[in-house]
Amino acid sequence: MSRDEIWDALKEHSTAKFDADRGRFLDEAIRNDDGNWMKHTQHHWYRMVDGSKLDYWPSRKKWQYRGEVRRGLGAMYRLIEGS
16 A cells, blocks of 8 residues: 555644744743753753742743643743742
8 A cells, every 4th residue: 555645745744843833932932031940951941939840841832830731831930920
């Protein structure tokens, strides 16, 4: 059975967009870094908030706090500002 060329093209486009988005998200995070993040790696940052560790993966806009994993930055910044 032959490969589906349309499916392959869609997958290639999706992968390229995903990689481009990750690069853009990481660039935005670096520009907006307030200097209070500790960096395990370029892609995994953390800081302490109210005595608990806040893990942040800037290239995915993903974060974890007190065992709960979330995406998006609005709630994370509100958490930081409220501490």
